[in-house]
Amino acid sequence: xxxxxxxxxxxxxxxxxxxxxxxxxxxxxxxxxxxxxxxxxxxxxxxxxxxxxxxxxxxxxxxxxxxxxxxxxxxxxxxxxxxxxxxxxxxxxxxxxxxxxxxxxxxxxxxxxxxxxxxxxxxxxxxxxxxxxxxxxxxxxxxxxxxxxxxxxxxxxxxxxxxxxxxxxx
Amino acid sequence: xxxxxxxxxxxxxxxxxxxxxxxxxxxxxxxxxxxxxxxxxxxxxxxxxxxxxxxxxxxxxxxxxxxxxxxxxxxxxxxxxxxxxxxxxxxxxxxxxxxxxxxxxxxxxxxxxxxxxxxxxxxxxxxxxxxxxxxxxxxxxxxxxxxxxxxxxxxxxxxxxxxxxxxxxxxxxxxxxxxxxxxxxxxxxxxxxxxxxxxxxxxxxxxxxxxxxxxxxxxxxxxxxxxxxxxxxxxxxxxxxxxxxxxxxxxxxxxxxxxxxxxxxxxxxxxxxxxxxxxxxxxxxxxxxxxxxxxxxxxxxxxxxxxxxxxxxxxxxxxxxxxxxxxxxxxxxxxxxxx
Numbered sequence: 001x002x003x004x005x006x007x008x009x010x011x012x013x014x015x016x017x018x019x020x021x022x023x024x025x026x027x028x029x030x031x032x033x034x035x036x037x038x039x040x041x042x043x044x045x046x047x048x049x050x051x052x053x054x055x056x057x058x059x060x061x062x063x064x065x066x067x068x069x070x071x072x073x074x075x076x077x078x079x080x081x082x083x084x085x086x087x088x089x090x091x092x093x094x095x096x097x098x099x100x101x102x103x104x105x106x107x108x109x110x111x112x113x114x115x116x117x118x119x120x121x122x123x124x125x126x127x128x129x130x131x132x133x134x135x136x137x138x139x140x141x142x143x144x145x146x147x148x149x150x151x152x153x154x155x156x157x158x159x160x161x162x163x164x165x166x167x168x169x170x
Numbered sequence: 171x172x173x174x175x176x177x178x179x180x181x182x183x184x185x186x187x188x189x190x191x192x193x194x195x196x197x198x199x200x201x202x203x204x205x206x207x208x209x210x211x212x213x214x215x216x217x218x219x220x221x222x223x224x225x226x227x228x229x230x231x232x233x234x235x236x237x238x239x240x241x242x243x244x245x246x247x248x249x250x251x252x253x254x255x256x257x258x259x260x261x262x263x264x265x266x267x268x269x270x271x272x273x274x275x276x277x278x279x280x281x282x283x284x285x286x287x288x289x290x291x292x293x294x295x296x297x298x299x300x301x302x303x304x305x306x307x308x309x310x311x312x313x314x315x316x317x318x319x320x321x322x323x324x325x326x327x328x329x330x331x332x333x334x335x336x337x338x339x340x341x342x343x344x345x346x347x348x349x350x351x352x353x354x355x356x357x358x359x360x361x362x363x364x365x366x367x368x369x370x371x372x373x374x375x376x377x378x379x380x381x382x383x384x385x386x387x388x389x390x391x392x393x394x395x396x397x398x399x400x401x402x403x404x405x406x407x408x409x410x411x412x413x414x415x416x417x418x419x420x421x422x423x424x425x426x427x428x429x430x431x432x433x434x435x436x437x438x439x440x441x442x443x444x445x446x447x448x449x450x451x452x453x454x455x456x457x458x459x460x461x462x463x464x465x466x467x468x469x470x471x472x473x474x475x476x477x478x479x480x481x482x483x484x485x486x487x488x489x490x491x492x493x494x495x496x497x498x499x500x501x502x503x504x505x506x507x508x509x
Binding site for chain 1: 284288291298313317320337
């Protein structure tokens with residue numbers, strides 16, 4: 001590991017991620033938008049890889065890039081009566097524009113006033129085994145929060161299944 | 171040799187292996203299926219029909235590349251690459267011997283499964299871009315079944331990970347060297363604790379191979395040729411190649427996780443070291459033969475049955491098994507963490 005990540009690789013990945021996001025927002029075909037989203041997710045995974053966070057990168061690809069396929073299935077199944085329906089019409093909504101402007105203002109204010117900590121990259125990046133030690137052992141110190149969050153997610157999942165059961169539930 | 175050059179050569183070797191593999195597997199598939207169906211398969215071109223597949227490859231390469239008028243041009247061109255690339259990437263973490271591998275990833279097992287899961291995205295892209303209802307249904311079926319079977323596939327390898335405490339494929343292989351009391355090889359398949367996981371793994375992995383009984387995405391009696399209907403020439407070739415490459419990867423994963431990878435019982439390390447890649451390849455090809463055997467024997471299942479089986483039987487079964495397995499190895503202290 002050097003002092004910082006490879007600038008060229010970072011630029012390629014970062015531009016790909018931003019370009020994908022712009023592409024997603026500007027494409028009027030929702031299938032294209034979904035594929036651009038996939039592209040963005042993969043690029044962000046690449047950025048994680050540059051930071052030697054390979055486990056995070058893989059999970060990013062599996063969870064987010066995987067979720068895009070579900071999204072596309074819903075796009076096709078729920079919205080498309082005909083192929084042409086995939087292309088959205090442009091409709092301008094003042095309230096949405098206002099909301100976006102306010103959000104942009106807050107984000108700009110927040111980012112321009114934030115002080116980012118300057119941390120040098122570790123000489124040896126922690127690997128997946130280290131992550132396992134932190135999450136799954138008492139010495140790591142994060143066992144309890146990890147288990148609690150797992151329980152919360154499980155409860156949410158069970159609730160979702162229960163809701164989908166329909167009329168015959170009591 | 172500089173590390174960059176070495177990495178490049180390794181990647182090229184993986185590409186070469188993938189291409190060679192495709193050619194060999196097509197021939198093998200035809201002969202094996204022929205045998206199973208009690209017919210001959212290719213016999214006329216070259217001795218035993220050996221030259222049939224090279225000729226077919228030449229035909230595929232020189233065929234006219236037809237682009238239908240109504241297709242979604244951009245996605246139609248990207249889709250074959252989007253299917254082919256993940257298949258190629260999946261070779262990166264497979265250990266052919268203690269030293270022969272593209273790269274020794276700490277998260278090799280997870281990497282291989284994650285990369286393989288991207289293939290279905292390309293199939294959906296192809297199905298959508300073809301502007302053909304059969305293709306679209308094929309692509310959607312492919313993604314639907316991949317999402318459903320991804321979960322049991324990922325969970326079914328967890329017992330192995332729990333047992334050895336690592337995701338590194340080479341370490342998993344090393345944990346399987348040696349013998350039980352000098353009789354049985356210490357492969358995980360000889361340990362009854364891993365049998366339920368292995369069965370679930372094989373059933374879910376068959377989805378990745380995309381062939382009968384689970385070839386819903388290109389079921390030719392229902393969907394013409396599914397997602398590949400509108401593709402011709404080498405674009406079709408890439409889909410084909412990716413499919414054969416996937417059966418290689420699935421078999422290689424099964425060999426690595428359950429059949430001891432490159433290890434052989436009763437053979438000292440000095441003897442094994444030079445022949446390890448050969449041993450691995452032989453095991454993988456036996457695995458591929460079994461996959462073809464299944465393909466030639468079982469009829470295609472129905473799509474709704476397939477989905478119900480995944481969500482209602484396979485996933486609860488694998489979740490239960492992980493719980494039971496965790497209790498067993500903790501109670502009797504059976505885990506053998508490496509390194």
